[in-house]
Amino acid sequence: MEPTEKQHEVISSDGHLLVTGGPGSGKTTISILKAAQIADYNLRPQQKVLFLSFARATIARVIEAIEEEKSISDNIKRHIEVETYHSFFWRILKAHGYLLGLPRKLDILTPPEEAIALSSTRSQFEPDSKLSDEKKKEKKDAENAERCRLAADEGRVCFDLFAPFVSSLLHSSQRLRQLLATMHPAVVLDEFQDTNAEQWNVVQALGRYSRLIALADPEQRIFDFIGADPDRLDHFRKAFTPTEIDFSDTNHRSAGTDIAKFGNAILKGTFDQENYEGIEVKYFDSNPNQAFTTLITSTYAARKRLAKSGKQDWSLAILVPTKKMTRLVSDKFRAPPAGMPAINHTAMIEMAAAILGSGIIAHILQPDSASRLDTFISLMCSYYQGKGGDKPTKTALDEAARIRKAYDKWCSAINSGKKPPGKSILHATFEVYDTACAKLRTGEPNQDWQTVRAVLENGKCKRLTEIAKEVRNIRLLERGTQLREDLTQDWRDNGSYANASLIVQQAFVQEHFASSAKPETGVVVMNMHKAKGKQFDEVIIFEGWPNISRLKIVANLDRIVRFNDRTKVDASCRQNFRVSITRGRQRTTILTPEVDPCVLLIPEQ
Numbered sequence: 115m116e117p118t119e120k121q122h123e124v125i126s127s128d129g130h131l132l133v134t135g136g137p138g139s140g141k142t143t144i145s146i147l148k149a150a151q152i153a154d155y156n157l158r159p160q161q162k163v164l165f166l167s168f169a170r171a172t173i174a175r176v177i178e179a180i181e182e183e184k185s186i187s188d189n190i191k192r193h194i195e196v197e198t199y200h201s202f203f204w205r206i207l208k209a210h211g212y213l214l215g216l217p218r219k220l221d222i223l224t225p226p227e228e229a230i231a232l233s234s235t236r237s238q239f240e241p242d243s244k245l246s247d248e249k250k251k252e253k254k255d256a257e258n259a260e261r262c263r264l265a266a267d268e269g270r271v272c273f274d275l276f277a278p279f280v281s282s283l284l285h286s287s288q289r290l291r292q293l294l295a296t297m298h299p300a301v302v303l304d305e306f307q308d309t310n311a312e313q314w315n316v317v318q319a320l321g322r323y324s325r326l327i328a329l330a331d332p333e334q335r336i337f338d339f340i341g342a343d344p345d346r347l348d349h350f351r352k353a354f355t356p357t358e359i360d361f362s363d364t365n366h367r368s369a370g371t372d373i374a375k376f377g378n379a380i381l382k383g384t385f386d387q388e389n390y391e392g393i394e395v396k397y398f399d400s401n402p403n404q405a406f407t408t409l410i411t412s413t414y415a416a417r418k419r420l421a422k423s424g425k426q427d428w429s430l431a432i433l434v435p436t437k438k439m440t441r442l443v444s445d446k447f448r449a450p451p452a453g454m455p456a457i458n459h460t461a462m463i464e465m466a467a468a469i470l471g472s473g474i475i476a477h478i479l480q481p482d483s484a485s486r487l488d489t490f491i492s493l494m495c496s497y498y499q500g501k502g503g504d505k506p507t508k509t510a511l512d513e514a515a516r517i518r519k520a521y522d523k524w525c526s527a528i529n530s531g532k533k534p535p536g537k538s539i540l541h542a543t544f545e546v547y548d549t550a551c552a553k554l555r556t557g558e559p560n561q562d563w564q565t566v567r568a569v570l571e572n573g574k575c576k577r578l579t580e581i582a583k584e585v586r587n588i589r590l591l592e593r594g595t596q597l598r599e600d601l602t603q604d605w606r607d608n609g610s611y612a613n614a615s616l617i618v619q620q621a622f623v624q625e626h627f628a629s630s631a632k633p634e635t636g637v638v639v640m641n642m643h644k645a646k647g648k649q650f651d652e653v654i655i656f657e658g659w660p661n662i663s664r665l666k667i668v669a670n671l672d673r674i675v676r677f678n679d680r681t682k683v684d685a686s687c688r689q690n691f692r693v694s695i696t697r698g699r700q701r702t703t704i705l706t707p708e709v710d711p712c713v714l715l716i717p718e719q
């Protein structure tokens with residue numbers, strides 16, 4: 115790769131830097147070379163350049179890019195540390211959190227665990243849609259108070275508290291700031307436009323003694339809802355007077371195509387070309403059959419093109435507007451209509467439910483313990499309390515309460531020497547549970563896991579069936595994964611999965627921090643929001659369609675723009691669409707319903 119003139123400017127600049135540019139303009143690539151240059155000339159043996167990003171997906175891409183960069187020696191590579199904000203913050207908190215009065219031993223409260231821990235606080239309020247602004251604030255404060263209590267009293271710290279805690283630590287201790295600067299004299303801040311207030315506080319403290327290199331595309335700011343500030347770049351300019359280098363619209367990712375141009379047209383709402391090379395818009399009839407058939411045939415065609423190109427590890431992303439669509443597409447790919455062949459794929463779904471469900475399978479794999487049934491019921495309740503993440507539904511919370519109540523009744527009947535109530539919902543549950551527990555184990559974790567999962571899925575208890583279906587989405591047991599190795603070792607050490615529950619729990623924490631995950635290859639289905647920072651050889655964007663009755667649209671869900679209503683168009687939905695479009699290297703295909711095409715594709719008057 116021959117760096118452009120602007121990229122050379124980055125290499126030759128000193129001091130704080132602000133590098134801006136559109137998607138695929140080469141910001142990440144040059145920042146890696148810059149980090150290598152600093153590591154080569156300015157670092158002492160123990161020091162490292164720190165590369166911080168929000169998403170593990172970006173980390174995976176950056177690590178891969180560093181590894182593949184032939185001009186950087188192995189020795190220099192060792193001096194570049196690539197981390198998520200989360201894992202960097204956690205490193206600081208574990209070592210120095212006690213300075214804030216936190217317990218010496220800290221544990222991470224993972225999002226599903228946090229959802230469980232906060233469920234009773236949340237259940238005291240009506241659903242968000244029914245809350246006044248004042249009540250919403252009250253709810254938020256109550257949640258925060260509980261989070262802080264969990265951290266201070268129990269040493270269980272949720273992700274949302276990482277940045278505020280680290281910020282307090284750094285702002286109150288000059289020694290700590292100096293220590294970090296000694297470890298990391300230069301820090302690269304990827305996707306700087308998305309930095310929220312708490313993270314910005316940390317960055318300000320880091321910048322006192324370390325050199326900062328911020329990479330940003332102001333137009334890619336799609337995280338408004340988590341507090342990213344449109345003025346953040348100005349804050350940086352004011353605080354650090356950086357040298358600014360703007361790559362503007364240069365586009366290396368999809369060079370030779372008009373994909374980036376089309377992305378900009380979407381942003382502006384005006385199209386100055388009839389056709390855009392590399393962009394195809396296809397229309398489908400507004401019914402599930404036609405919609406999915408169009409998606410599936412487009413996916414076959416893209417897959418064929420990519421296989422034919424001879425490229426190994428090709429990637430094809432199917433990007434959809436909602437979580438619900440991610441699931442629907444994944445289900446349809448597994449079992450397409452009209453006998454069409456299935457499409458092998460990975461779906462990136464919200465993991466809370468799958469993680470909690472895995473806890474239940476792990477518990478079943480683990481041999482008997484005295485309070486086994488109590489634990490099992492607690493895990494079932496936790497599943498329903500936590501499966502909705504930070505937005506639990508009332509139905510799920512009620513379900514948890516129903517299970518708890520049924521179990522209390524069950525126990526009091528047994529304790530007074532009676533039979534459990536004949537109509538208890540737990541009869542079916544315990545029957546399936548006992549069958550799963552009784553299955554022989556082979557010591558091959560994947561097989562044993564699947565056996566238990568199958569019993570739950572095919573049994574008579576609809577709750578366990580649901581849980582087993584969720585767990586199907588977990589791919590942590592594939593060959594070579596830590597979870598599989600740890601379970602195998604557990605079996606070797608104990609002749610049973612004596613520590614299965616603990617191992618599964620740790621695996622998810624590790625998974626959250628793992629930086630070794632490779633960028634996705636093959637066919638991947640995900641929510642459009644999740645595509646940020648990634649790139650794929652081809653992208654297919656597939657949205658929902660209107661439900662029409664008597665020539666009128668009666669429902670219009672899962673659209674790129676809410677209800678596909680022009681009055682709902684704002685900068686953030688344009689940016690979101692543009693980010694998705696510009697993830698494609700060679701081609702981006704957009705599938706939209708013919709009767710009511712995505713309004714962003716229609717020029718503004």
Ligand SMILES: Nc1ncnc2c1ncn2[C@@H]1O[C@H](COP(=O)(O)OP(=O)(O)OP(=O)(O)O)[C@@H](O)[C@H]1O
Pocket residue numbers: 115116117118121135136137138139140141142143144331366367647648
């Ligand atoms: N000077 C160059 N010549 C050729 N290819 C380049 C050049 N600079 C970067 N690339 C390639 O272009 C692609 C996109 O680059 P990169 O990921 O650095 O862009 P980016 O600005 O960080 O993008 P985004 O903000 O959209 O994530 C990469 O595959 C990279 O290898």
